[in-house]
Amino acid sequence: MLKRLWFVLALLAMLPLAVATAHAQGQSLNDILEPVRKEAGLPALAAAVVKDGRIVASGAVGSRVLGRDLPVTIDDRFHIGSDTKAMTATLAGMLVEEGKLRWDSTIGEVLGADLPGIDPTFAKITLEQLLSHTSGIPTDTKEIYEQYVDGKAYEETLPQSRLRMLHAFGKNPLKADPKPTFRYANLGYVAAGAMIEKMAGETWEELIRRRLFDPLELKTAGLGPQATRGKFDAPVGHDVDDKGKITPRPWGPGADVPAGLGPAGVAHMSILDFARWAGWNAGEGKRGPALVKPETLKRIHRQHVTMTLENPPPGTPKSGGYGLGWGIAAAAWSDNRPVLGHNGSNTMNLATIMVDPQRDIGIVVTTNFPGPKADEALQSLVGTLYQRFAN
Numbered sequence: 001m002l003k004r005l006w007f008v009l010a011l012l013a014m015l016p017l018a019v020a021t022a023h024a025q026g027q028s029l030n031d032i033l034e035p036v037r038k039e040a041g042l043p044a045l046a047a048a049v050v051k052d053g054r055i056v057a058s059g060a061v062g063s064r065v066l067g068r069d070l071p072v073t074i075d076d077r078f079h080i081g082s083d084t085k086a087m088t089a090t091l092a093g094m095l096v097e098e099g100k101l102r103w104d105s106t107i108g109e110v111l112g113a114d115l116p117g118i119d120p121t122f123a124k125i126t127l128e129q130l131l132s133h134t135s136g137i138p139t140d141t142k143e144i145y146e147q148y149v150d151g152k153a154y155e156e157t158l159p160q161s162r163l164r165m166l167h168a169f170g171k172n173p174l175k176a177d178p179k180p181t182f183r184y185a186n187l188g189y190v191a192a193g194a195m196i197e198k199m200a201g202e203t204w205e206e207l208i209r210r211r212l213f214d215p216l217e218l219k220t221a222g223l224g225p226q227a228t229r230g231k232f233d234a235p236v237g238h239d240v241d242d243k244g245k246i247t248p249r250p251w252g253p254g255a256d257v258p259a260g261l262g263p264a265g266v267a268h269m270s271i272l273d274f275a276r277w278a279g280w281n282a283g284e285g286k287r288g289p290a291l292v293k294p295e296t297l298k299r300i301h302r303q304h305v306t307m308t309l310e311n312p313p314p315g316t317p318k319s320g321g322y323g324l325g326w327g328i329a330a331a332a333w334s335d336n337r338p339v340l341g342h343n344g345s346n347t348m349n350l351a352t353i354m355v356d357p358q359r360d361i362g363i364v365v366t367t368n369f370p371g372p373k374a375d376e377a378l379q380s381l382v383g384t385l386y387q388r389f390a391n
Helices: 002-025 030-040 082-097 107-114 127-131 142-148 151-155 158-170 186-200 204-213 259-265 271-282 294-301 372-389
Strands: 044-051 054-062 077-081 237-240 246-249 267-270 305-307 320-322 327-330 338-344 350-356 361-367
Touching: 002 054, 030 044, 030 054, 030 372, 044 271, 044 372, 054 271, 054 372, 077 082, 077 271, 077 338, 077 350, 077 361, 082 127, 082 186, 082 204, 082 259, 082 267, 082 271, 082 294, 082 338, 082 350, 107 158, 107 186, 127 186, 142 158, 142 186, 151 158, 158 186, 158 204, 158 259, 186 204, 186 259, 204 259, 267 271, 271 350, 271 361, 338 372, 350 372, 361 372
Parallel strands: none
Antiparallel strands: 044 054, 044 361, 077 267, 237 246, 305 320, 320 327, 327 338, 338 350, 350 361
């Protein structure tokens, strides 16, 4: 009798959770996603829409590995790449509010003692310039890339690795621009991350978990490759070489960018948690948690520079404006009003986020495959979902 009573109580306890989970997912998008996934040749595809702080639709279709029968689930983790940058900018905003940093704090002020001999043009770069890609640091060059993959990284802590990259590049003088000029620079976000962790007294990795993932209850959020080593428990990224050969990259160093680039883009999470992050931004933080003050978030969201990129690779923001970790652009489906957005890719996965605070809507779409065709599919889906759910 006691055993039966325990079973009934356990079942009753589970029912509200099951109902709440289903409600949190909203209506299914699978019928919309599956034809797009097949047409674009993607292993997996996921999307979610958050409106007025509530997930109103979501879906996940396809396989965790191309050509294998490993169906994805709505709770599977996807890599979001450079969509992490807005999170780093939010961490910076927290430290600015606490008086530990200023938007005009310079690399020299904060990191000068750790970077002896850096060029004055590099030392005077401000935090805000780093976060808005107006620092003068170029888009990844061969020299910069060699620092990312330097074998010394295996002998260093992640903060040490970031400082080594900055010290190596920082000895070079930067060309002065007559006006703020947009250059998409991952190394700039490495520098911002180093400044953040120096003044916080914690690593960027600790900070993003403790001060962003945990308060927002992003329970699936993590850093680095999205699959557990030795398991195919998430949609794994796929490498496509110049000849079109496709290789799944589930674990190890080849499954993500070097860990030292964390502030520039190594986060992963489920499509539902990604939507929760989008919803927090769409609501301009007014629903809580109060990570930063409304005026700080508005500064992060507002345009700081006009950007124009010719033939940008998938995962790189395109034309329009740029805030702090957010692109700003108008589209036909948004009635030609500017909305916030960003793409993210570690060259093996692709993710996109769109946020429209005016209509309090956020849309996120992810896949575990790279390339122009995947990018086109994701951008088209954003437009389709916006037109369906924005009003």
